[in-house]
Amino acid sequence: METRVQNRKPDMPKVLFVASECAPYAKCGGLGDVVASLPKALRQRGVDARVAIPLYDSIDRAKYGLSEEPACLVPCGGGEVNGCGVWRGTNDGDVPVWFVEHNRYFARGGIYDDHGAEFGDNAFRFGLLCMAAAQVCRDRNWIPDVVHVHDWPTAVLPALLDAWRKAGTPLGRAASVLTIHNQGYQGYYHPSALAYLGLGPGYFTPDGLEAWGKINLLKGGINYADAVTTVSPTYAKEILAEPGGNGLSAYLQKRGADFEGILNGADYDVWNPENDRAIPAHYRAESLIGKTLCKRELQSQIGLAEDALAPLFGIVSRLAAQKGMGLMRETLPQALAETNLQLVALGSGDAADEAFFRGLAAAFPGRVGVEIGYSEELSHRIQAGSDFFLMPSLFEPCGLSQLYALRYGSLPVVHATGGLEDTVEQYNEGEGTGTGFKFYAPTAAAFRDAISWAVDTWRARPSHVTMMRERAMQVRFDWATSAQRYLEIYRRAMAKHGA
Ligand code: ADP
Numbered sequence: 010m011e012t013r014v015q016n017r018k019p020d021m022p023k024v025l026f027v028a029s030e031c032a033p034y035a036k037c038g039g040l041g042d043v044v045a046s047l048p049k050a051l052r053q054r055g056v057d058a059r060v061a062i063p064l065y066d067s068i069d070r071a072k073y074g075l076s077e078e079p080a081c082l083v084p085c086g087g088g089e090v091n092g093c094g095v096w097r098g099t100n101d102g103d104v105p106v107w108f109v110e111h112n113r114y115f116a117r118g119g120i121y122d123d124h125g126a127e128f129g130d131n132a133f134r135f136g137l138l139c140m141a142a143a144q145v146c147r148d149r150n151w152i153p154d155v156v157h158v159h160d161w162p163t164a165v166l167p168a169l170l171d172a173w174r175k176a177g178t179p180l181g182r183a184a185s186v187l188t189i190h191n192q193g194y195q196g197y198y199h200p201s202a203l204a205y206l207g208l209g210p211g212y213f214t215p216d217g218l219e220a221w222g223k224i225n226l227l228k229g230g231i232n233y234a235d236a237v238t239t240v241s242p243t244y245a246k247e248i249l250a251e252p253g254g255n256g257l258s259a260y261l262q263k264r265g266a267d268f269e270g271i272l273n274g275a276d277y278d279v280w281n282p283e284n285d286r287a288i289p290a291h292y293r294a295e296s297l298i299g300k301t302l303c304k305r306e307l308q309s310q311i312g313l314a315e316d317a318l319a320p321l322f323g324i325v326s327r328l329a330a331q332k333g334m335g336l337m338r339e340t341l342p343q344a345l346a347e348t349n350l351q352l353v354a355l356g357s358g359d360a361a362d363e364a365f366f367r368g369l370a371a372a373f374p375g376r377v378g379v380e381i382g383y384s385e386e387l388s389h390r391i392q393a394g395s396d397f398f399l400m401p402s403l404f405e406p407c408g409l410s411q412l413y414a415l416r417y418g419s420l421p422v423v424h425a426t427g428g429l430e431d432t433v434e435q436y437n438e439g440e441g442t443g444t445g446f447k448f449y450a451p452t453a454a455a456f457r458d459a460i461s462w463a464v465d466t467w468r469a470r471p472s473h474v475t476m477m478r479e480r481a482m483q484v485r486f487d488w489a490t491s492a493q494r495y496l497e498i499y500r501r502a503m504a505k506h507g508a
């Protein structure tokens with residue numbers, strides 16, 4: 010692995026990402042995409058960015074060509090030492106990834122839970138990941154300038170760095186940056202995990218990790234990280250106040266200029282209708298014949314009538330309340346009954362939502378196609394084959410699916426919240442401009458109106474659909490821009506420690 014750093018520019022920081030997900034190895038949602046593409050974009054700028062994640066049971070070592078490295082001994086609190094295997098791989102041809110192997114904690118089905126039942130020892134599992142990632146760096150004498158952590162699973166690391174700094178250990182030199190991908194999940198656990206992490210009572214305070222007698226890992230990250238970011242400017246504003254802050258807005262406010270929203274990018278090497286290997290035909294903004302073929306193939310694959318005139322709406326989503334499942338349940342049956350729209354949905358999650366979509370497919374044969382599960386390939390085919398893309402999220406920190414939909418000319422119909430507000434441009438009926446259809450109140454009536462608006466536009470103003478598609482396909486949310494912003498934040502964080 011050490012041989013891979015020759016591209017690093019000497020004035021660029023060394024950055025370690027520590028996270029619970031990284032595509033393609035382990036991904037539940039957009040977090041996995043970001044932990045894959047941001048380090049890649051940083052390396053393209055000469056930053057020596059590396060990643061550490063757990064070696065989950067589901068990660069196929071042979072498929073990804075992982076190789077075993079010397080194991081490490083991780084000192085935990087109370088004199089306990091944990092042995093961890095260490096594996097390494099290279100993501101996307103360039104990004105070094107360390108995998109922490111620990112059978113008791115990571116060799117089980119599921120990343121966070123077992124079919125919805127959250128693992129009770131998550132604070133220990135991800136705590137060990139954080140401590141092991143640090144140990145791997147020490148053992149290899151590769152001391153990062155910045156440790157970049159993501160969401161509650163690794164949000165304890167800034168507090169650990171604080172403790173190590175006070176103890177004078179080498180890792181304590183690293184600055185820390187926390188990115189909040191979802192303020193709705195905070196990691197509330199019994200305080201017994203603190204002893205395991207080696208964090209003394211000084212960390213169990215309201216200005217530290219304590220909340221309502223428990224530990225709140227995300228809160229700890231907000232309080233101890235040198236800089237805190239979230240994934241869109243609008244979501245940053247939303248979580249600075251309640252109820253968006255889910256009880257933590259006051260702590261974010263205290264961070265002042267150390268907190269900001271940076272829009273995620275999309276990885277257009279992976280999401281590009283001009284060369285995507287998962288889709289049956291390629292197309293570009295100036296020539297959309299391939300998209301027509303993708304639609305027909307999708308209709309046939311998923312059991313819909315092969316009707317070019319019916320507007321096809323796509324959904325690719327975790328099935329969770331956040332994603333507006335309540336609005337979908339209230340709205341979709343009626344929208345299907347009142348218009349000629351077709352619907353294709355791919356997702357998994359909440360059992361009741363899965364049942365709802367199965368029921369919808371049974372009630373509207375030939376008009377609704379549903380696949381319950383997870384499929385990268387089908388997700389690409391839905392983006393390419395659908396005319397519109399539904400994201401009525403109650404809140405959406407950034408959202409990547411709508412960025413992919415835009416690139417594939419599938420016009421998003423979205424609730425104007427968080428990153429959806431920042432990335433979708435409202436349709437202007439007078440001029441035929443815009444890239445999607447936004448509704449502003451999270452109500453079934455508003456969502457239904459937005460769907461009707463899209464269907465009407467499809468039927469009565471097809472030239473506007475074509476113009477919007479072209480516009481949507483040309484908009485870019487590049488990682489290069491956001492990577493530059495992160496670099497500035499890394500430098501500011503490092504400056505706090507005299508670097
Ligand atoms: P979130 O991270 O909140 O789930 P995002 O829009 O940021 O929302 O990212 C979702 C990511 O997960 C996208 O890459 C999307 O394609 C993918 N995804 C979600 N559900 C599925 C599924 N059932 N099959 C394949 N990909 C999925």
Ligand code: GLC
Nearest residue numbers: 039040190405406407408409
């Ligand atoms: C979270 C958010 C989503 C965001 C993703 C990546 O899962 O729900 O909006 O795009 O993280 O930052």
